[in-house]
Amino acid sequence: MSTVLKRHPSTSSSSEDDDDGVDCPLSGAEALAACKQFASVTNTDTGLAMMMLQNNEWDLERAINAYQGLTNDKPKSKNRNQTSESDLKRIKSKESTTLTESKYDKTKVKARFKLLSWNIDGLDEQENTIEIRTRGVIDVIKREEPDAVFLQEVIPIAFDLIRNLLPEYDSYTGNTQGYFVVILTRRELLKVQNIEIIKYPGTNMERNLLIVHEILQSDRSLLTTDQWTLLSNLFHIYNESKLSSIGQCLIDTSAVLQSTNISCQSLMQEFLTCIYETTGTYLHFNDDLRKLSFDNRSITLSNVANNVSCLGCAFVVQHFHLFALEIFSNTLEVMYGKPTVDIYRWTMKFIDLDIVLIKLALSLFAFSGNTCSYSPNISTELTDPIIILEIQNKYAEITWKYLLYRYGHYQAVQRFLNIISWLEALTIFVFHTQNLTTYINEIDLLAEQTELTLILDDIDQILETN
Template sequence: MEETIDKNIIVNNAILSSHTSNIIQKLEEFSRQCKICGASALHSNYGVISCSPCKMFFKRNAITGQKHFKCLYSGQCDVNINNRRICSSCRLTKCFQNGMQSDLFRSSLTKKIISKRKQNKMSKSMIESSNILQKIQEQKQLQRLPTLNLLQSDNSTLHTNQWTLLSNLFYNYDESKLLLIGQQLMNENNLEKSMISINSRLSKQFFMTTYETSGAYLNSNGDLRRLSSDNRNAFLRTAAENINCLGTIFSWNRSQVYKCKNFVNTCRDLYGQSSVDMIEHILKYMDSDIAIVKLALSLFTFSNNITIFSSIAMINPINTLEIFHIQNTYSEVIWKYLLYKYGFYESVQRFMTLIQCLLTATDGLYNAQYMEKHENDIELLVENLELELLLDDIEHIN
């Protein structure tokens, strides 16, 4: 009888222990979830465990969003990882309900500014010592742009300032690092025995470099920097999405990495089959003239029509007149360059193909917003850019 009781106690203890272990495991899993959308999260942002997209969403909209956002379904939306971009009003409400605090913005930003200033001081001497070499390299690059060498026989209506703008836009997007990685991928692809592990590493490095290249372009674009700070901050996310999308596809085309099987497989693993299909489709409309594509990159960067896919568009604070002025300037330069180099009839054909390319890229951006890794990388890119531009503004004020 006593043995039976002991066995029952042991069994009950084992069941209780297993049940307790399951509860603890579930609690640990729950603690690693974003309290807003349920995505994986490791850090506390503004007082709440949250993922990077929700952190950036709250940062951008906490102050102004409460007045402008409006739910179309009486505030009853269920916010999760799959639909978090649909209703900004309910998403922001959930941020506040779970304890996010806008008061923590300043302390977080101050720490980053202090850290960034320390880094700037350490690297200032290195930058100054390399200025002379950089100027020499820039002068050599200017000599390599074919259109600039044709100024003596210029029969187009492009004036000097437009040629200068064309040159700046051509060199602002520097894909040299991507081409170098692409060449390594192509070399390995041509080997008899494929080195899958190395290809995978290089492929991931290629994608990481696309975001770095996009950030460098936005940071060096004078038209973006001349926007008012409010307009620039409101537009920065859209600009980052646009330049990264078309810039990545342009780099695919120039380096021909789409011919590397392992590279395409890595892209599929990271971003899904839809991303590969999207890129292959847009490649069909990519112009063979590098100058035209690079001008198109800048034009697409300042196209904010992609916001029609987001509920934020209903209260879009962007001053569209500033953006339209830049768009018109870039469009005019593209059209005059086409006339200059190809004549009227071929210019019309190429311009129509260019429009088709941009429309297809816009459609691709709609699908990209559901790629979690891409969204996280874009959020990080925008956050770093905001900090860099803010530091520059502070230096100019001082």
């Protein structure tokens, strides 16, 4: 059985006496700008840019030359180049996630393993860089799809990001404070048998040896193949990438906006518009909504649009800690009033950090039973309420099975109860939003546009059938 080992550049030495990285001579904004310029020139990401710049004392030209030297020195095997090109096409055609569809044949023994070892230099906590670099590490792991990952010099903030944004891996740590090592193993392939942590005698840095004993496993998931496929579709149907980009932009520009007392109304409006656009895409491609009868769809559409908009926005706001930005919360209070913002802030404490669970909850909440009418001309009596109950039951079953698969019975119960609390809190907020004229007008417009799109799709399907 052969092993494939890939190394990525480390950003610091591993000596016991010197764990400090190279001091950055640039401000946080300048460092971020340099990283973006490096990534643009080399067609890479800001995480790799950060590491190459650190290795080259933040000299942009030298870092680019060093990177190009590394890429030019790679073996030029024809077969390896062909594989790389096909991988690149696959990555560009669809955002990669290995969470939902197993690519391994469980009836055969895997002959080759891909391992990745990386010192991610978590101790080098330059302003505004640790999260950027960690996300760069995550991007590389998703792209390379290793079976096991060995990370050194990880700190708690980086570990939280890694654990939550790489749900397809089980994670094990040698410690939980200071800085420590982390081992990630692909959940669908490996099953943990035992974990050993051996402390190094005489160390002042709390260093230790982490050993994880694993065996190849068959797929013991409770989820059926159809449920895995549905879970994959749900994961991709709500694409928060543009929202995340705007959220990061709000963070990057908040200091400038505050210091110059410039209103961020236009940036906030772009964020809210993107919420509605992302929700519209979700509604358009949601098969359950498309399969409802015309009458049932008309009744539920505004309610679904409202629920998805509220929950999706809560997810992004919490993920980027946008309420920590005074200018963000102040602008929302001007637009919607302080009571509304206070209720919305209260719902945040129930949000689970598992991104897959969030997207499951989004679909579960979309078809929740608090159906209401935003127009006196629309009936609230469903022609076939059993169909809605069947949709809810389907999402609830998948959510429960995923929790058992990921966390075990005890944590599954805790997290499921937390989801219920979150949905109850958001239900209170959703009813409160019915008094916000501006918001309701946006939801009505979104529902009308979606209904028109779905009707046109229905007509196209009828014409194709005939």
